[in-house]
Amino acid sequence: MVVETFLSWALPLTLCVVALLLLWVYGNWPYNTWSQLGIPGPKPVPFLGNVGDLKEKGAFDATLGWCKKYGKVFGVYLMRDPVLFTTDLDILKEVFIKDFNNFSTRGLIPRLVRYPVKASLVFVNGDTWRRQRHTLSPTFSASKLKLMSGFISRCCENLLDAIHTLTVEGKALDVKKMFGAYTLDVVAGTGFGFETNSLKEVDNVFLQNVSRLLASSTSLSLSAFIAGIFPALAPLVLALGIRQASKKEAAFVEQTIRALIEERKKEKSKGRVDLLQLLLEAEASEAEVKANPQDNHLTTSEIVAEGVLFFLAAYDTTATTLQYLAYLLALHPEKQEKLYRHILEAVGDAEPSYDTVSSIPYLDCCIHEALRVLPTVALTGRKTLETRCINGVTIPAGCAVMVPIYGLMRDEDIFPDADKFIPERFADEAHPIPSLVKDMNFGAGPRQCIGMRLALYEVKMAMVTLLTKVKFTKIPETPDTVKMQPGKSISTPTTPILIGTELRGK
Numbered sequence: 001m002v003v004e005t006f007l008s009w010a011l012p013l014t015l016c017v018v019a020l021l022l023l024w025v026y027g028n029w030p031y032n033t034w035s036q037l038g039i040p041g042p043k044p045v046p047f048l049g050n051v052g053d054l055k056e057k058g059a060f061d062a063t064l065g066w067c068k069k070y071g072k073v074f075g076v077y078l079m080r081d082p083v084l085f086t087t088d089l090d091i092l093k094e095v096f097i098k099d100f101n102n103f104s105t106r107g108l109i110p111r112l113v114r115y116p117v118k119a120s121l122v123f124v125n126g127d128t129w130r131r132q133r134h135t136l137s138p139t140f141s142a143s144k145l146k147l148m149s150g151f152i153s154r155c156c157e158n159l160l161d162a163i164h165t166l167t168v169e170g171k172a173l174d175v176k177k178m179f180g181a182y183t184l185d186v187v188a189g190t191g192f193g194f195e196t197n198s199l200k201e202v203d204n205v206f207l208q209n210v211s212r213l214l215a216s217s218t219s220l221s222l223s224a225f226i227a228g229i230f231p232a233l234a235p236l237v238l239a240l241g242i243r244q245a246s247k248k249e250a251a252f253v254e255q256t257i258r259a260l261i262e263e264r265k266k267e268k269s270k271g272r273v274d275l276l277q278l279l280l281e282a283e284a285s286e287a288e289v290k291a292n293p294q295d296n297h298l299t300t301s302e303i304v305a306e307g308v309l310f311f312l313a314a315y316d317t318t319a320t321t322l323q324y325l326a327y328l329l330a331l332h333p334e335k336q337e338k339l340y341r342h343i344l345e346a347v348g349d350a351e352p353s354y355d356t357v358s359s360i361p362y363l364d365c366c367i368h369e370a371l372r373v374l375p376t377v378a379l380t381g382r383k384t385l386e387t388r389c390i391n392g393v394t395i396p397a398g399c400a401v402m403v404p405i406y407g408l409m410r411d412e413d414i415f416p417d418a419d420k421f422i423p424e425r426f427a428d429e430a431h432p433i434p435s436l437v438k439d440m441n442f443g444a445g446p447r448q449c450i451g452m453r454l455a456l457y458e459v460k461m462a463m464v465t466l467l468t469k470v471k472f473t474k475i476p477e478t479p480d481t482v483k484m485q486p487g488k489s490i491s492t493p494t495t496p497i498l499i500g501t502e503l504r505g506k
């Protein structure tokens with residue numbers, strides 16, 4: 001009897017203890033990777049690694065803090081995955097440029113990413129990436145951008161009108177909202193040849209859906225959390241549709257793109273120069289793509305994926321860059337006046353064009369410096385196929401190597417007085433900034449941002465159009481410093497940035 005009672009509870013109890021022990025081992029075993037390799041880093045907690053810090057402080061502030069504490073190379077655990085963070089230029093050059101064949105995969109790929117984004121350039125790899133990249137690259141050549149110039153000019157004029165009205169009415173300028181509407185109009189027109197009226201109708205439904213989709217895709221949800229701890233459950237989480245946060249918005253954006261494709265096919269226009277036209281000219285069946293993988297072809301489902309991606313990748317990033325540039329110019333009137341003089345010298349009374357806005361070195365300096373002081377993107381990186389040892393640092397096979405962009409941009413060895421807004425540092429011939437660092441806000445190497453030229457062109461056209469007519473000013477509502485929201489991979493201030501505007505010549 002005593003033996004039976006003992007067995008009835010001892011067996012389940014033993015099983016529970018063994019299960020808990022196994023769970024404990026599972027939740028802890030990856031966390032000696034970096035200490036064994038002699039690489040410093042923050043102490044991980046079971047199952048979560050260092051995600052707690054990222055969630056609490058945000059990717060920008062957490063990684064900046066780690067850079068200050070651990071230096072140029074440190075190891076972090078994202079859930080159970082070891083990730084090497086580095087601002088060491090020799091390692092970055094090797095990873096992004098010289099050893100690209102080994103590091104051609106994007107660093108962190110969310111486990112729950114689904115179609116259409118999953119099939120787009122950002123997330124595909126290997127031969128599929130090569131084919132898509134070759135097919136899409138011509139869209140962003142200087143000659144194609146020049147053809148889009150008339151449309152971008154019209155968007156800039158609308159932007160100027162909207163800001164003129166605000167100024168006359170004495171209202172503060174919500175920089176992100178205004179520039180978000182402008183970049184959405186540019187993306188819609190240059191990408192798909194359709195005119196959103198988001199500058200006049202700031203609460204545009206399409207804009208709201210894209211914003212919500214972006215917000216949910218850059219924050220950590222419960223489902224991402226489950227899939228992070230138990231990667232094997234990711235397909236189940238996706239199949240069950242647990243990741244509901246962005247489903248509705250993703251469907252809305254996807255449907256809009258599909259409708260645009262259908263309309264364009266009916267129109268049969270050959271004269272268009274937008275992204276959609278280029279995509280459709282490359283359209284081929286799945287069988288054709290399989291048979292000739294080296295040709296510049298895209299399947300119909302890839303065309304939809306690239307269309308959705310174009311909105312996601314192009315709109316918020318460029319609007320955020322414009323937002324910080326306008327804000328920093330409002331805080332630094334002397335730099336703004338210098339930029340105004342340089343713009344007048346280059347453009348005079350003429351209409352700004354691709355060539356004129358591209359020939360104002362001080363404008364480039366201001367954009368680079370704004371991106372440096374307040375970067376738009378927190379992180380980018382690559383995954384190593386095979387184990388590599390670079391500069392004495394071992395990177396185990398399958399491990400991600402990430403650049404903490406904020407930390408790199410605040411490195412006092414490269415940027416003395418790194419907290420200060422000094423555009424001139426990018427023109428200092430005595431201390432040139434390495435181009436790898438200068439452009440790292442757009443990544444580096446063959447997988448660098450494909451839209452960099454378009455983004456810079458949009459920013460330049462907007463600034464040249466506005467600054468010849470309007471001054472940005474600091475008003476009581478303008479914050480002295482920007483605090484970034486945690487949980488976002490694209491920089492988002494905790495409260496909207498408001499600045500003042502004055503008409504020039506008044």
Ligand code: HEM
Pocket residue numbers: 121122123133309310313314315317318321376377379380381440441442443444445446447448449450451452454455456
């Ligand atoms: C100021 C605005 C922008 C910033 C700061 C930015 C930043 C970035 C960064 C950091 C990457 C990763 C690059 C790497 O890993 O080396 C990237 C990739 C990418 N960006 Fe941008 N981006 C901007 C605008 C745009 C625009 C306008 C487009 C338009 C289509 C775009 C499309 C893409 C695509 C498709 C990729 C993936 C490229 C690939 O994997 O081959 N971006 N961007």
